[in-house]
Amino acid sequence: MPEQLADGVYAIEAQFEDVPMQVYVIVGDSVAVIDPGVVTTPEHQLAAGLKELGLSLAQVDTVLVTHGHHDHFGGNGVMKAHNPNLRVLAHAHDAAWIQDVDRYLAESLGPLAPYWTPPAAHTDRIRRLCGDTVAVDEVLEHGQTIDLGRGHRLHVEHIPGHTDGHVAFFHERGKVLFTGDALQGHGTPLLRRPDFYPNYSSVTDYERSLDYFAACGAEIVGTAHANVCTAHRGAQIIADSRIHLAGVQDFLAARLREAGRLTRPEAVAAVLEAWPRYRMGPNVVRSVGAQLDNLVTVGSARRHDEPSAIYEWIA
Ligand SMILES: [Zn+2]
Structure with missing residues (x-):
């Protein structure tokens, strides 16, 4: 059963493989999904959750993508197949990855090539989870408001760090923050493997996203992989994120000094x-x-x- 976070705002559990995940649905005049997961998510989990709300995949007309990672945009193609009039919205900096898996793999893993070579199974898995990509119809700008009707207004905050084009959405009336993957604590807990290490390409950018989360006034925090949290629990994860950053920084400084x-x-x-x-x-x-x-x-x-x-x- 979907969890109601505010009037017309829901979370649907959508674990894939051993990765915990939440997908969010907002029911206004538009029916919007935030991050439709991987290729299997729409038909395996989202459809059942929508059905409990008296809705179907064909009625979802808006997909809001927090950032260009496969577990956030991989469901886009299936969503579009169920509703050809679906609009996909994402920040310009991640749109290229969302629309083109080859480019996503080349630009996200290519810079790591001198230090780490992805095993074929790694890239094969990502390609499989992405399914068919579809075009981004509308580019999201920092500070804009998305009006889904019936009082559902989402503020868009550009918070690079996890990816260059990562955005958070803040549901103004319900005071619900959707963090995507930008609130990482000590990493993403997996169910059968060691945790995913927190993923950021700039420490200062990551710190700025944490500053935004701390200041935005959220009463409910909807993360992608760490469940729905109270403001108190959200503040703890923000603190954990800062502890992680400082801990690794101090450790590396000591190692390098030595x-x-x-x-x-x-x-x-x-x-x-x-x-x-x-x-x-x-x-x-x-x-x-x-x-x-x-x-x-x-x-x-x-x-x-x-x-x-x-x-x-x-x-
Ligand atoms: Zn991500």
């Missing part, structure tokens, strides 16, 4: 050894790179780029 120089793979290996709850993968390689770059930003380190990134302690 060693003098560190390559990015050495830094990743050290983090994985210190935090065995995580495993090797794109998230930890990307985020540790962001942490090392942040040590450069704050003046503690210098980065040498040839042949690949080496960081030198200078503070």
Whole structure:
């Protein structure tokens, strides 16, 4: 049964594989879905939840995509097949990924190539979960309001960090915040594997999204992978996110001070050894790179780029 978060605002449980996930539905004059999940989500979970609300997939006319990751846009093609008049809305910076899986894989994993090569099973799985991609019909701008009718107005906040085009939505009347993947705490808990490491390409951008979440006045926080939270629980996850950032930053600073120089793979290996709850993968390689770059930003380190990134302690 969908969980009601506010009048006309619902969460539907949509776990896929061993990844917990929530999909959100807003019923105004438009019927909107926030992040329709992976290719199986619409027909496997969303349809059943909508049915409980007296609705069908064909009645969903708006898809709001928080960001261009496969578990957030992979259901778009199936949604569009059920309603050819469906509009897909996303931020310009992630639209290219949402519309083109090859480009998504090339641009999200390509920069990691010197440090981590995805096994074929990794990219095959992502392609499978994406299904058919469809065009983004409308580009979302920071600060705009989406009016779904019957008093359902969503403020759009551009919060890069997890991806360049990540947006959060704030339901003004219900004071419900939809964070997508930008509220990460100590990572995404999985049911049968080590947790996903928090995934961000810029520490300062990630901190800015946390600042927004803390200040937006949300009474209910709808995350993608960490359930629906009270404001109190949301504040705890914001605090956990900051503890994660500071903990890794202090650890890497100490390592670098001690060693003098560190390559990015050495830094990743050290983090994985210190935090065995995580495993090797794109998230930890990307985020540790962001942490090392942040040590450069704050003046503690210098980065040498040839042949690949080496960081030198200078503070
Ligand atoms: Zn994501």
